[in-house]
Amino acid sequence: MTGKLTLGPIVYHWEAEEKRDFYARIADEAPVDTVYVGEVICSKRTPFFDAHMPEVIERLERGGKQVVLASLSEVVIRRERNMMADFCAIDSHEIELNNTAGLFDIDGRAHRIGPLMNVYNERTLGWLAGKGASHVTLPVEVPRAVVGEMARAADALGVGCEVQVFGRASLAVSARCYHARAHKRTKDNCQFVCEKDPDGMPLSTVNGQSFLTVNGIQTLSHSYVDLSGEIDEMVNMGIGHFRIMPQQADMVAVAGIYADRIAGRRDGEETAARLAALKLAAPLSNGFWHGREGHRRFGPRAA
Amino acid sequence: MKRPELVCPAGTPAALRTAVDAGADAVYCGFQNATNARNFPGLNFTPAEMEQGVAYAHARGAKVLLAVNSFPTAGRFDLWREAVDAGARFGVDALIVADIGVAAYAAEAHPDLRLHLSVQAAASSPEAIRYYVREFGVRRVVLPRILTVSEIKDVKKEIPCEIETFIFGNHGLMVEGRCSxxxxxxxxxxxxxxxxxxxxxxxxxxxxxxxxxxxxxxxxxxxxxxxxxxxxxxxxxxxxxxxxxxxxxxAFEEPISLNLATLLPQLMAAGVEAFKIEGRQRSRAYVRQVVGAFRGAVDQVLAGEDPELADLVALTEGQKQTQGAAGSKKWR
Known part of the structure; x- marks a missing residue:
């Protein structure tokens, strides 16, 4: 089986028009098999794009993409609880859950498990599969050895297994909105300041070293994860799905580069050169894969 | 008013004895390995120490809650299974778990052993909590430190298990169990x-x-x-x-300590069954002082008196303190 390329949900607060145009281009030009669509980070953002959802989904499907709907990751207040319950009632599309509240609501019906859920071992995966999970995207921090074990477990369970290979790593979520805090506001009166940072708000250390990226309640890495050099190994392990995350970059080009790598049309060296030519906004990292500091970049023969 | 449990940190056998002697209703502790979320050098218990700790606590009417609340990675599950089995063998009063696989194993292998849901599971809604109750028979949830008192009161009405809330100590900002x-x-x-x-x-x-x-x-x-x-x-x-x-x-939070001392009467009225003091990494002197002060305050509230909170406030003297999310939605 050839590996599938997937496009994860847009985690930043892009303007509705920009999102619509982005997905139109993805539908027409990007060689991705599956597109995850939906607001994962902030329940307050959803009204802006809800009206465009049916059109975007239809456009992607006309472009031959499978559309999977992604859920919120934080479910606390009544509005979010209701949103999750409604989300779990969707039967027109596959859905991906990113919060345990969804596991309650879904009550045994088919679903996918997103990368913000804590699925670190075969027993947890086995339990979830027994309750309807058909597909899992592993947490971004798991190292190579764990990916291998999970791929094997997923295969035995007949569950799809996916790994993020491109884009910033989600490092933490919180109940507090750090975008609002940066602008001396609170979550309730944020005035959607996160919209001004379509690739997140950079945080640097007091020495001026780039460090983290704030996206509302989410904290991401500064670096973009890049596992293009590890794809062969993952294919051998039995990983069948490779996720790229939308950034402020030419994502059609990024998709093309990864699709060529997965299909074996380009080797690791050519792939690295093509990624470098895109002049991405942040350095690339693969430390988590090596069981090391996530921000670091290791070469093909590094331990 | 129900008598809430005061759940106190025991980073070492000595801290366990100190906490029990100072009036803890229960202590929480872990083994010396990756199975618990405070896997720090010099902390935690060997199996023999755990067995002795349980005996010491039980002889004085206190409970021992064993934290097995980290997330086993594939291929390493045996270490967590051994921790769960050892806890059952030593007669701990409950296991504090976060991972679904660990919860499933414990519920199946030791159906009579109480399960508490760790804050690391980040169950922040009645639905998430009810999931763990439904699937694994969880008897108590340790609530994430993100809810206001009135929200805690509302959650309480919707869940069929006990609530434990943090009341004092280090104040993490990220959703527990979701921070890399x-x-x-x-x-x-x-x-x-x-x-x-x-x-x-x-x-x-x-x-x-x-x-x-x-x-x-x-x-x-x-x-x-x-x-x-x-x-x-x-x-x-x-x-x-x-x-x-x-x-x-x-960008996230000031170096600040959580102190809900002044909210204690409200939290007790809201029906919170247990109050957790953070600090398995803290000294015995700290444990003695904090546990003693909260013991006094809880007992005063139960007796219908106004608790003397000055001592509790003084514990963080010189340090900034906050009511965190519990005080106001503006925290978010």
């Missing part, structure tokens, strides 16, 4: 290894002007002037630069 900041910087994971800002990678760099930069791995977390006390470099308590902010600022 330490791993990004150090290569050690909070979820997988039970590690947060490990001391082995902490550096205090003295600059020419006498200021001190505190560093974790390759990243400077904060800088302090010549006369200032340099704080421990925890990533979510550091100062950083952002566009539009003139100076480095606490």
């Amino acid at each position: 900041l330490t791993n990004y910087v150090t290569g050690l994971s909070t979820n997988m290894d039970g590690v947060c800002s490990p001391a082995a990678q902490v550096h205090y760099d003295k600059e020419a002007d006498g200021s001190v930069a505190t560093r974790l791995g390759d990243f400077t977390i904060d800088r302090f002037g010549a006369g200032e006390q340099a704080g421990y470099p925890t990533i979510c308590k550091g100062r950083y630069h952002a566009a539009g902010r003139e100076d480095a600022y606490y």
Whole structure:
């Protein structure tokens, strides 16, 4: 089986028009098999794009993409609880859950498990599969050895297994909105300041070293994860799905580069050169894969 | 009013005895390995110490809650299974778990042993809590530190299990069980290894002007002037630069301590069954003082008296303290 390329949900607060145009281009030009669509980070953002959802989904499907709907990751207040319950009632599309509240609501019906859920071992995966999970995207921090074990477990369970290979790593979520805090506001009166940072708000250390990226309640890495050099190994392990995350970059080009790598049309060296030519906004990292500091970049023969 | 349990930290056997003697209704502790979320050097229990600790606590009417609350990675599950089995064998009063696989194993292998849902599971809605109750028979949830008192009261009405809330101690800002900041910087994971800002990678760099930069791995977390006390470099308590902010600022939270002492009567009225004091890494003197003060305050509220809270407030004297999310929605 050839590996599938997937496009994860847009985690930043892009303007509705920009999102619509982005997905139109993805539908027409990007060689991705599956597109995850939906607001994962902030329940307050959803009204802006809800009206465009049916059109975007239809456009992607006309472009031959499978559309999977992604859920919120934080479910606390009544509005979010209701949103999750409604989300779990969707039967027109596959859905991906990113919060345990969804596991309650879904009550045994088919679903996918997103990368913000804590699925670190075969027993947890086995339990979830027994309750309807058909597909899992592993947490971004798991190292190579764990990916291998999970791929094997997923295969035995007949569950799809996916790994993020491109884009910033989600490092933490919180109940507090750090975008609002940066602008001396609170979550309730944020005035959607996160919209001004379509690739997140950079945080640097007091020495001026780039460090983290704030996206509302989410904290991401500064670096973009890049596992293009590890794809062969993952294919051998039995990983069948490779996720790229939308950034402020030419994502059609990024998709093309990864699709060529997965299909074996380009080797690791050519792939690295093509990624470098895109002049991405942040350095690339693969430390988590090596069981090391996530921000670091290791070469093909590094331990 | 129900008598709430005072659940106290026991990072070491000595701290366990101190907490029990100071009036803890229950202590929580873990083994010396990655199975618990405070896997710090010099902390935690050997199996023999755990067995003795349980005997000491039980002889004095106190409970022992065993934290097996990190997330086993594939291929390493045996270590967590052994911790669960050892806890059952030693007669601990409950297991505190976060991972679904660990919860499923414990529920199946030891159906009579109480399960508490760790804060690391981040069950922040009645639905999430009810999931763990429905699937694994969880009897108590340790609530994430993100809810207001009135929200806790509402949650209480919708769930068929007990509630434990943090009342005092270190105040983490990220959703527990969903933070990989330490791993990004150090290569050690909070979820997988039970590690947060490990001391082995902490550096205090003295600059020419006498200021001190505190560093974790390759990243400077904060800088302090010549006369200032340099704080421990925890990533979510550091100062950083952002566009539009003139100076480095606490992008997540100030180095601040949670203290819900003044909310104690309200929390008890809301039906909270247990209050948790954070601090398995703290000294015996600290444990004695904090546990003793909260013991007094809880008993006074139960007796219908106004609790003397001055002692509790003084515990964080010189340090900033907060009611965190419990006080107001504006925290968010």
